[in-house]
Amino acid sequence: QKEVEQNSGPLSVPEGAIASLNCTYSDRGSQSFFWYRQYSGKSPELIMFIYSNGDKEDGRFTAQLNKASQYVSLLIRDSQPSDSATYLCAVNKGGSQGNLIFGKGTKLSVKP
Amino acid sequence: KAGVTQTPRYLIKTRGQQVTLSCSPISGHRSVSWYQQTPGQGLQFLFEYFSETQRNKGNFPGRFSGRQFSNSRSEMNVSTLELGDSALYLCASSGRESYNEQFFGPGTRLTVL
Numbered sequence: 001q002k003e004v005e006q007n008s009g010p011l012s013v014p015e016g017a018i019a020s021l022n023c024t025y026s027d028r029g030s031q032s033f034f035w036y037r038q039y040s041g042k043s044p045e046l047i048m049f050i051y052s053n054g055d056k057e058d059g060r061f062t063a064q065l066n067k068a069s070q071y072v073s074l075l076i077r078d079s080q081p082s083d084s085a086t087y088l089c090a091v092n093k094g095g096s097q098g099n100l101i102f103g104k105g106t107k108l109s110v111k112p
Numbered sequence: 113k114a115g116v117t118q119t120p121r122y123l124i125k126t127r128g129q130q131v132t133l134s135c136s137p138i139s140g141h142r143s144v145s146w147y148q149q150t151p152g153q154g155l156q157f158l159f160e161y162f163s164e165t166q167r168n169k170g171n172f173p174g175r176f177s178g179r180q181f182s183n184s185r186s187e188m189n190v191s192t193l194e195l196g197d198s199a200l201y202l203c204a205s206s207g208r209e210s211y212n213e214q215f216f217g218p219g220t221r222l223t224v225l
Contacts, residue, residue, distance in 0.1 A: 032212060043202055043216040044155070088155065092212050098143055099168050100204075100214055102155040 003027060004091050006103035014111050019076040021106050023089030026070065031094030033065055033072045038086045038105065047087075048074070079110045114139065116205050116217035124223045130191040133220045137184050137205030143167075144186040145214060146178060149200040158201075161186050190222075198224045 004025050013019045025033075032051040036044035050056045050063040050072065062075040076083055086107045090100040117136045125131050137144050145168075146158040157170035161180035178188040184205075190197055200221050204214035 098160040099157040104154040
């Protein structure tokens with residue numbers, strides 16, 4: 001089992017719809033969770049992070065964490081064509097483990 | 113605040129050569145991590161430096177090495193380049209204040225011929 005798993009997509013949604021991106025992780029000791037957006041040919045850009053069970057909202061983005069189910073998701077409301085990118089889920093085990101473990105990403109396409 | 117900078121942005125080398133990549137973190141950040149990104153393997157962790165010490169290391173051969181200077185700038189070196197080392201090398205800096213948010217530089221695109 002991979003440490004961080006994401007559906008590779010592509011996920012296609014119409015403009016204005018809600019895009020739902022999902023991620024599961026294997027290590028129950030994981031402490032913080034991150035969503036990055038990566039446009040083609042660019043480096044990853046941090047969108048949000050979450051560390052407590054529940055929802056965290058920032059503008060059109062909502063991150064959801066369920067540690068019991070080892071599941072984290074990202075909702076993008078009112079999706080725009082400019083949201084078309086690959087979304088990477090990353091997990092940090094905390095403590096002295098400073099590295100992030102990344103999923104392979106979900107490619108999102110928002111159609112006008 | 114200026115972001116993470118990496119130099120050079122592009123490199124073309126031949127097999128057997130060595131290469132050194134440089135990364136300057138966000139001002140005040142003391143942790144620098146390096147990642148390799150390839151289409152097949154995605155983003156994979158190479159190593160992390162904090163206060164000039166390597167704190168964590170990923171599962172890469174010894175040909176990959178790095179260091180960090182007292183001003184937090186970091187370099188990574190790859191010796192005896194192989195075709196499979198062609199990748200985007202990303203550096204990320206973190207203030208490690210709480211939850212280790214990492215901010216990436218633009219990356220160095222290495223092509224090995």
